[in-house]
Amino acid sequence: MTADTPTIDYPPTERTRIKRQHERALYDRKTVHEILDAGLLCHVGYVIDGQPYVTPTCYWRQGERVYWHGSSASRMLRRQAQGGVPVCFTVSLLDGLVFARSGYASSINYRTVMAFGEAEQVTDEAEILATLEFFQERLTPGRWAELRPVTDQELKATTVMSLELKEVAAKVRPGPHDDAEDDYGLPVWAGVVPIRYEIGAPEDDPRLAPGIAQPDYLGDVSVG
Amino acid sequence: MTADTPTIDYPPTERTRIKRQHERALYDRKTVHEILDAGLLCHVGYVIDGQPYVTPTCYWRQGERVYWHGSSASRMLRRQAQGGVPVCFTVSLLDGLVFARSGYASSINYRTVMAFGEAEQVTDEAEILATLEFFQERLTPGRWAELRPVTDQELKATTVMSLELKEVAAKVRPGPHDDAEDDYGLPVWAGVVPIRYEIGAPEDDPRLAPGIAQPDYLGDVSVG
Numbered sequence: 185m186t187a188d189t190p191t192i193d194y195p196p197t198e199r200t201r202i203k204r205q206h207e208r209a210l211y212d213r214k215t216v217h218e219i220l221d222a223g224l225l226c227h228v229g230y231v232i233d234g235q236p237y238v239t240p241t242c243y244w245r246q247g248e249r250v251y252w253h254g255s256s257a258s259r260m261l262r263r264q265a266q267g268g269v270p271v272c273f274t275v276s277l278l279d280g281l282v283f284a285r286s287g288y289a290s291s292i293n294y295r296t297v298m299a300f301g302e303a304e305q306v307t308d309e310a311e312i313l314a315t316l317e318f319f320q321e322r323l324t325p326g327r328w329a330e331l332r333p334v335t336d337q338e339l340k341a342t343t344v345m346s347l348e349l350k351e352v353a354a355k356v357r358p359g360p361h362d363d364a365e366d367d368y369g370l371p372v373w374a375g376v377v378p379i380r381y382e383i384g385a386p387e388d389d390p391r392l393a394p395g396i397a398q399p400d401y402l403g404d405v406s407v408g
Numbered sequence: 409m410t411a412d413t414p415t416i417d418y419p420p421t422e423r424t425r426i427k428r429q430h431e432r433a434l435y436d437r438k439t440v441h442e443i444l445d446a447g448l449l450c451h452v453g454y455v456i457d458g459q460p461y462v463t464p465t466c467y468w469r470q471g472e473r474v475y476w477h478g479s480s481a482s483r484m485l486r487r488q489a490q491g492g493v494p495v496c497f498t499v500s501l502l503d504g505l506v507f508a509r510s511g512y513a514s515s516i517n518y519r520t521v522m523a524f525g526e527a528e529q530v531t532d533e534a535e536i537l538a539t540l541e542f543f544q545e546r547l548t549p550g551r552w553a554e555l556r557p558v559t560d561q562e563l564k565a566t567t568v569m570s571l572e573l574k575e576v577a578a579k580v581r582p583g584p585h586d587d588a589e590d591d592y593g594l595p596v597w598a599g600v601v602p603i604r605y606e607i608g609a610p611e612d613d614p615r616l617a618p619g620i621a622q623p624d625y626l627g628d629v630s631v632g
Contacts, residue, residue, distance in 0.1 A: 199459070205479050224516070225502055227451040229462035235423070236460050238453035240500035240520055259426050276464035278449055278605070281629060283613075287544055287555050288562040292449070296464055320511055330596050331511050338512040360613055372554050373620050374613035377629055381502075384602030389507075389584055391592050392599070399597050405505060407603060 200353035224407040229272040265305040284361035299352040324401040424577035448631040453496040508585035523576040
């Protein structure tokens with residue numbers, strides 16, 4: 185995921201330079217996009233009256249923006265849609281548990297993207313429909329055309345937010361641990377336990393219309 | 409996970425009452441504990457100069473507190489350890505994709521816990537060691553005794569934070585979708601695609617001491 189001389193497409197800032205031990209901070213578009221395109225669930229942080237809120241929600245990336253959506257009645261989205269609201273957008277993918285010979289050197293493997301900026305509401309109806317279609321098609325290519333068209337009422341009830349990828353960094357903790365040299369001889373098991381999402385067999389809705397088979401695109405579902 | 413008359417152990421507040429469509433908010437200790445004990449990764453939200461930060465980190469629950477830890481050099485932990493810092497602690501477990509007959513009614517299944525309060529630094533060395541042991545043992549019962557003791561230097565380099573479970577709610581979105589009644593006849597596949605974490609086969613460290621077998625407790629690892 186990195187080269188010897190990493191590319192920097194997103195200039196690091198004080199906020200995106202923050203990293204933790206054994207973590208690599210990467211600022212190239214390819215790594216940031218790969219992580220964002222692998223995930224489905226993000227955590228959006230925002231502030232109301234000095235109190236931080238962290239809300240999990242689905243997201244998708246289109247070009248140099250990430251998008252998330254929800255009910256227009258949602259307090260989170262009403263707050264964010266006020267404009268000029270700083271957010272922290274975080275995606276975290278857990279890849280494994282790292283067992284070292286000491287608790288201190290033990291860790292987890294993960295990929296994360298953190299983006300800062302002001303969230304913007306998408307207000308143009310054609311743009312909302314286009315990005316919702318993009319989201320559905322990314323997850324399940326071919327499904328959007330099967331669904332009945334979005335109604336005006338549904339469109340009114342849906343708020344779509346977006347954040348430009350400008351102040352953004354990927355943090356990656358790959359590979360095995362980093363024991364202190366003296367600890368390698370200890371009689372303790374060390375290694376990595378890999379973790380990934382398993383997509384289970386689709387379960388038909390009990391009220392499925394007769395003759396509806398499970399579509400092939402279900403095999404494309406991937407969330408992390 | 410719920411009864412007809414749900415128990416309320418944590419009194420709802422303005423902040424914990426927020427929920428989204430088709431979501432159930434639950435305030436009983438059993439549900440909150442079950443979700444917290446299933447997960448490994450949380451997202452901690454905090455504010456620096458009006459800017460929200462959302463940091464993924466490992467956590468564990470002990471009694472009516474959640475704990476997380478990291479490097480004493482970490483900007484996040486130094487900020488939180490100042491005292492009186494409001495945080496939002498969020499755990500989100502993805503359980504499935506819910507395909508309805510319209511995009512609007514489609515959703516995800518998840519379990520989430522959101523807790524608000526002021527994070528407190530654990531400063532007592534015996535308490536730090538005890539809770540680190542608790543964390544390790546929860547994940548892999550029996551491993552703590554195998555590891556070499558924590559050194560003084562490691563203890564100094566580790567900051568442990570905790571948050572009391574007081575203002576907390578679980579939000580759960582279970583089961584299938586909720587199509588508009590008119591949509592049930594549409595010729596579109598609907599149902600649920602279950603998602604869960606798969607724990608892969610442990611990979612031995614290349615420098616494992618001779619004769620060290622994979623311990624049984626690796627079979628207990630569970631992260632969501």
